[in-house]
Amino acid sequence: MAKTPVTFTLNDAEAALFVDPGAALVDVLRRGAGDLTPKQGCAQGTCGACTVLIDGVPHLSCLTLAETVQGRHVETTSGLAGGPDLHPLQKAFIEGFAAQCGFCTSGMLMAAKSLLDQTPDPTRDQVIEAISGNLCRCTGYEPIVDAILTAAAEMQGRPAQQGVR
């Protein structure tokens, strides 16, 4: 069956790919664009591991028909770091042991990035709400919530508050 051409911005670069009809964005990012940061956990919208930002807001790339991103801006975890410098969220995740097996991490990071882009100084409840579509089987969530609050504080130029529960 004929493939469909799709062009979009992937992080800071232009991507032009031929996609299979009916292909989900997560497959096209991983197999077509070679960006392995979005993970496919469930392929049915429940785990959030495939979360990417489309035009700045979180979408599940497993439920996104790839050709619908024509002309749009897709952000993945591989665009977070600026060269060798990790994004404050990535640093906080490492330092706060917010990643164990790491399977949920890139989805968590993208959900958190979208939150901090819109709400630079979120409350704990806002963080919990922002990652409510992302499952983690390892950490019990607390280190992830703490890491996001720590990154927010650092990006605001404040010392991180410890144990803000």
Next chain:
Amino acid sequence: MVEVQTCQTMAEAAASLGEGARYLGGGTIVMRQVNYGDQSFHRIVRALQPERGVRGDVQGLRIGAGTTMADLLASSEVRFLHPVARQIGGPAIRNMATLGGNLFAQNPYGDLAVALLALDAQVVMSGGQAQPMERFLAERGHLRGLVEAVSLPRPQPGTFYFRKVSRVKPKGVSVMSLAGCLRSGDPRVVFGNMGPAPTRARAAERALAGGLSEAAISAACSVCTEGLAPADDALASAWYRREVAAVHLRRMLDSGASD
């Protein structure tokens, strides 16, 4: 593998449906079916310009089928629907899930459809013809054409109630959901996930027709499962759903209107 057909307008998309075709709204249900190899369709039809957004005039409100839950949350015209939209899925789902798709969502989904039935919405098809939500829900399995929008009267302030019962918070699907439009004289009480489609609890409506006195609320609670046909699923048994329906109706009424 499925074939994808991209149309400009909803009218064009409606015209190109047919045997083995499925319309793609936000895709949160359809793409799941594609990923899991659903054999009931082999062609996806999508429209580049579905009607999207909320428009209000003196008559009431019109909400395009392509309006997402996040769009509803960004519209001050439909503040009364915010508690409904906010409780659907997580943030990513809300950025994708459309009103049109919610009208067709099977249990345990369809929380917005529950609210729209209580609000006496009319479903406007792409050909322009409109029908009440109740008839639409009865016929939605074998409907021809596409939904363009819904239109509804603005509820009087303080009359719209909503409650979603779920086991996981903040994100979890409904054990049941309830909505009420409790104007005196002709109130609506609707249950979701208590039958194959959102259903009006007519006996409870009659009990509340005279207002929300304590006696009327007790009477409504005692008859609220009349005519409902809940099923067993992974979240709860039909027996449990019947047992707790009255508790949740009372809690919804006690907690006050959501607008």
